[in-house]
Amino acid sequence: MNNQRTRFIFDTMPVRGLHVQAQEVWQHIVARKHYPTAIRRALGELLAAGALLSSNLKLDGTLILQVQGQGILKLLVVEATSHHTVRATARFDETANIADDANLSDLLGDNGVFVITLQPKEGEQWQGVVPLEGGSIATMLMNYMARSEQLQTHIALAADDHSVGGLLLQRLPEQELDDDSWQHVTTLAETLTATELLNLDAQNVLYRLFHETPPRVFEPEQLEFACTCSRGKVSDMLLLLGGQEVGAAVAEEGSITIDCDFCNEHYTFDEQDVNALFGMDVVAVMKRESVKIQ
Template identity: 70%
Template sequence: MQTQTNTPAITAADNRTRFIFDDMPIRGQHVLLEKVWQHIVGQKHYPVAIRRALGELLAAGVLLSSNLKIDGTLTVQVQGQGRLKMLVVEAGSADTCRATARWDEQAQINDDDSLAELLGENGVFVITLQPRDGDPWQGVVPLEGGSIAEMLMNYMKRSEQLDTYITLAASDTACSGLLVQRLPESEPNPETWEHVVTLAQTATQEELLSLSVQHILYRLFHETPPRLFEPEPIEFACTCSRGKVSDMLLLLGGEEVGSVLAEQGSIEIDCDFCHAQYVFDETDVNTLFGTDIAAAYRESRNAAQLQ
């Protein structure tokens, strides 16, 4: 597991906890992130409305990644064409996560702007599964719902045909989520499922962000208490590397990279997730491509000007 040197210390709050109802074919998960979330929001000056949406998506991504049956990474994205361009969360099978957002930094964003207002029209929800060894799988669907939780519940219903209820919360200092789901290949009594969901719906934002998993589950389900499993600590970890940036430059091609190098003298790439900076000077780039691409670009530009 590759972890940045500025990874925050894990506290008891930075955990995901699974639970199951022994007398009902229903399972669930709870996640509460504090230090991890504070580390992520410390990377950029996020507007309140975007910070809230990103925190909710982070909690959701950590919940969904618990079902990864392979060594790899789950990426959850919400993309729009409005003031908010993209929310991205990556959660790995090694119980790590990272998150970032892109938006029009010149636009006015009010604290109470809804997610739908920020994304504009033609928004999409993208989920990508990237095994460590193997080809990725990706699903893209139109956004349905006015919140991250509603979008995910609609997606789960469509893709996995599983009854799922999700509630999410985010503040400046914490993000949290609660998920209950019908077990695969089971059919709970509709009244039983409705009863569990009705109880879960009473969880408030404040409770999600401040109560431990034991307290919130007791508050919700003390008449039929679920069985809790050992908590799984969640860490922030960024998977960026100089090697991955080198691969990206190769994909861009010699002409585009050479033009930047000729104009600026070097290429600087900042990681959106952890703000690590990677600098490639002319020697680095020439070694990467195996030729003097800056000189080749200048020659081709001079030749074009002479025509």
């Protein structure tokens, strides 16, 4: 299966580009949780966008894209790393009846925001938060790039049950390009259909669009799914919650289970696990407190 990101550049004009297509990676993500069609499409498009934009990571770290809303769709999040790994998840009202053709604005409701976070392994985190502008992930990102990065960018995204695809064209900063040339290359890119984006590899897409002025194409990079969750990280989270809260939950239920939103891994901590984690019998303490209250 094709899980590749391909860079290209035009020698005749200061325009760079990226093509991405992910099949196995995407199927791995959607197999973990049932997403309604409209939610799945939006998440897949954001996954493709994350794979495209993370190509600019200069340092070891992670690019996180989030779309947050107050409607049926609460959160889309994609994490893409400098090691060419990605993961993605969505949170939404699972009781709602969601139309297959619902657009992003309908799903998010009012006051939606787009959050982009750069999280280097070493150094300070950077985060930008802007209101959502546009009814699709691609439009939203193009508006963000124009406003925040002052870079003219064309983005096309697509997703279905089996694959996600994306194409990005961007004017190189600090280099002159006449508007007619930029208009010409983006007009060609706009003829690309979602079906072609999902089913054609980079070589065929670029020939289909730019055979008259072919770009220089670089060796493709392989993308992989990877989740960074671990039992150790969940243990750290429980420690932050505190012995009182965790002990009370285990005293009542017998154990506590934390599920990873990204890979659906289940981490269960029983009474022995929790007491060992806190270095004391927090469960017995909370059982005695419960008896006192009664």
